[in-house]
Amino acid sequence: MAIKQPADRPAYPLTWVAGIASITLGAGLGELTAGVLAPESSPFAVVGDALVDAAPSWAKDAAIALFGTADKVALFVGIAIVAVALAALAGWLQSRTPPWGLVVVGAFGATGVVAAMTRADAGPFAWVPSLVAGVVAALALHLLTRLLSPAARASRAGAPSVVSQGTSATAAATAATPATADQNPDRRTFFVWAGAATAAGVLATIAGSAVRAGSRTVSAVRQAIGLPAAAVPAAAVSTSAELAISGLAPVITPNTEFYRIDTALIVPQVDTSGWSLRIHGMVKQEVTITWDDLVALPLEESYTTLSCVSNSVGGDLIGNAKWLGYPIRELLARAEPTADADMVLSQSIDGFTASTPLSVLTDDRDSILAIGMNDEPLPIEHGFPVRMVVPGLYGYVSATKWVTELKVTTFEQDKAYWSTRGWSELGPIKLQSRIDVPTRNQSVPAGETVIAGVAWQPHVGVSKVEVQIDGGEWVETTLATAISDDTWVQWSMPWTATSGSHTISCRATNVNGETQTDAIAPPAPDGATGWQQISINVA
Numbered sequence: 131m132a133i134k135q136p137a138d139r140p141a142y143p144l145t146w147v148a149g150i151a152s153i154t155l156g157a158g159l160g161e162l163t164a165g166v167l168a169p170e171s172s173p174f175a176v177v178g179d180a181l182v183d184a185a186p187s188w189a190k191d192a193a194i195a196l197f198g199t200a201d202k203v204a205l206f207v208g209i210a211i212v213a214v215a216l217a218a219l220a221g222w223l224q225s226r227t228p229p230w231g232l233v234v235v236g237a238f239g240a241t242g243v244v245a246a247m248t249r250a251d252a253g254p255f256a257w258v259p260s261l262v263a264g265v266v267a268a269l270a271l272h273l274l275t276r277l278l279s280p281a282a283r284a285s286r287a288g289a290p291s292v293v294s295q296g297t298s299a300t301a302a303a304t305a306a307t308p309a310t311a312d313q314n315p316d317r318r319t320f321f322v323w324a325g326a327a328t329a330a331g332v333l334a335t336i337a338g339s340a341v342r343a344g345s346r347t348v349s350a351v352r353q354a355i356g357l358p359a360a361a362v363p364a365a366a367v368s369t370s371a372e373l374a375i376s377g378l379a380p381v382i383t384p385n386t387e388f389y390r391i392d393t394a395l396i397v398p399q400v401d402t403s404g405w406s407l408r409i410h411g412m413v414k415q416e417v418t419i420t421w422d423d424l425v426a427l428p429l430e431e432s433y434t435t436l437s438c439v440s441n442s443v444g445g446d447l448i449g450n451a452k453w454l455g456y457p458i459r460e461l462l463a464r465a466e467p468t469a470d471a472d473m474v475l476s477q478s479i480d481g482f483t484a485s486t487p488l489s490v491l492t493d494d495r496d497s498i499l500a501i502g503m504n505d506e507p508l509p510i511e512h513g514f515p516v517r518m519v520v521p522g523l524y525g526y527v528s529a530t531k532w533v534t535e536l537k538v539t540t541f542e543q544d545k546a547y548w549s550t551r552g553w554s555e556l557g558p559i560k561l562q563s564r565i566d567v568p569t570r571n572q573s574v575p576a577g578e579t580v581i582a583g584v585a586w587q588p589h590v591g592v593s594k595v596e597v598q599i600d601g602g603e604w605v606e607t608t609l610a611t612a613i614s615d616d617t618w619v620q621w622s623m624p625w626t627a628t629s630g631s632h633t634i635s636c637r638a639t640n641v642n643g644e645t646q647t648d649a650i651a652p653p654a655p656d657g658a659t660g661w662q663q664i665s666i667n668v669a
């Protein structure tokens with residue numbers, strides 16, 4: 131026999147199937163409801179987002195370190211695995227000790243409802259999708275486990291005796307042909323229903339995301355925007371800023387290749403017509419500006435390199451773009467911060483916050499409310515319609531996307547999202563350099579070749595990059611023309627590669643004459659340090 135069980139107990143795997151089928155159906159209908167009614171309240175995503183916010187910071191740091199910009203995919207896969215395990219558990223509990231399976235399912239649904247309703251971007255129907263998911267899953271679980279219960283089997287077999295009936299029916303089937311699960315009519319009914327529920331759940335999930343994709347009107351709004359011309363255009367980039375070496379990061383990062391890091395599982399969909407920014411807190415004059423106000427202002431263009439504090443030595447959580455926006459300094463001047471304020475807490479529509487020193491937003495650097503990135507409206511995942519860009523600071527303390535609020539305050543009074551999770555309150559970007567060519571562990575043919583990379587310390591500037599081969603002398607490389615001190619700069623040097631294995635290290639020096647430290651520090655709490663070293667084989 132394939133599955134041997136006491137007659138009054140359904141086999142474990144069947145109870146798991148019941149749980150998984152029920153929750154697939156419930157979750158699917160929940161996703162479909164969300165697609166139609168409240169895209170920001172997809173049960174899967176709201177629970178995921180809540181987990182992201184609740185997760186200990188070491189787990190988040192590890193996720194970003196391990197998976198980088200694929201951390202969201204990894205999280206979704208993780209949630210799916212846990213959800214399947216919990217679903218199986220619910221099925222088992224409901225079969226053994228009802229109604230505990232329903233309690234688990236109910237708790238699931240309730241978690242979704244609470245998570246959806248407590249989001250900063252919750253709409254009036256935020257509670258509906260998870261409620262639908264919970265109720266449908268509970269109902270399906272109740273019905274499916276009933277199909278598995280001995281009472282149901284007995285009544286359909288038309289016999290009053292529960293225990294002996296089950297046993298003798300199985301025995302009879304065994305005698306006639308080798309019994310399999312499918313040959314048991316009750317099991318067949320169960321599998322038909324469980325299969326139907328699972329299929330319906332999967333289809334509803336697909337339909338739900340299709341509906342959501344179709345209703346992405348914000349994407350249409352973005353497409354239709356014609357960016358205003360800059361009142362203060364950026365100076366033309368010198369042709370000598372781009373060394374154009376194959377494998378070297380281009381000096382201006384295309385939008386599609388720009389790294390993305392944020393805590394949002396569903397990218398906030400903010401329409402320009404509903405967008406406004408409120409400046410409040412320790413100000414003499416509260417200021418609110420709308421999208422129309424903002425685009426009517428004299429906008430300025432600037433090149434600024436953004437870097438994530440989680441970027442490890444040699445990492446790629448960094449990019450450089452031309453931004454179009456309005457100086458935050460000017461808006462703050464309208465609001466008139468009071469003398470005792472020392473920080474601006476910027477807040478995103480999804481609740482993320484960053485704390486930026488007031489001095490950094492009021493000095494003469496190009497700290498802007500950006501609406502354009504490389505001559506396009508901001509891509510939605512990079513903060514459409516409006517984000518902050520601040521030269522010189524890591525993103526987590528400055529680059530708030532989907533920004534809707536600036537609260538003028540003090541470091542004493544307010545803490546930002548990552549500052550309450552073990553990261554430093556201040557986050558100036560550290561002096562760093564990276565080797566792009568040859569790539570790590572690449573096999574290089576012997577002979578004339580090139581070593582190249584990028585170096586940066588935004589708002590300070592790089593004056594020199596040196597390379598060391600096999601622990602020998604440090605050799606100065608040729609720097610490309612930096613677009614500005616707010617951007618990274620490419621470097622390269624010719625190299626005659628001899629066969630064998632080699633190590634290559636690099637280090638930068640900034641315009642103040644300070645050389646990049648070789649002391650190794652991890653990204654937490656305020657940015658990684660150390661020299662990158664790669665090993666290569668020359669054929």
Ligand SMILES: Nc1nc2c(c(=O)[nH]1)N[C@H]1C(S)=C(S)[C@@H](COP(=O)(O)O)O[C@H]1N2
Pocket residue numbers: 388389390391392393394436437438439478479480482511512513524525526529530531532
């Ligand atoms: N709303 C919001 N803005 C955010 C974040 C976030 O999680 N939510 N992450 C910050 C961090 S840590 C970084 S490094 C930058 C990354 O910007 P990018 O995704 O456009 O590269 O965005 C910043 N702005």
Ligand SMILES: [Mo]
Pocket residue numbers: 391437438439440524525526
């Ligand atoms: Mo970051």
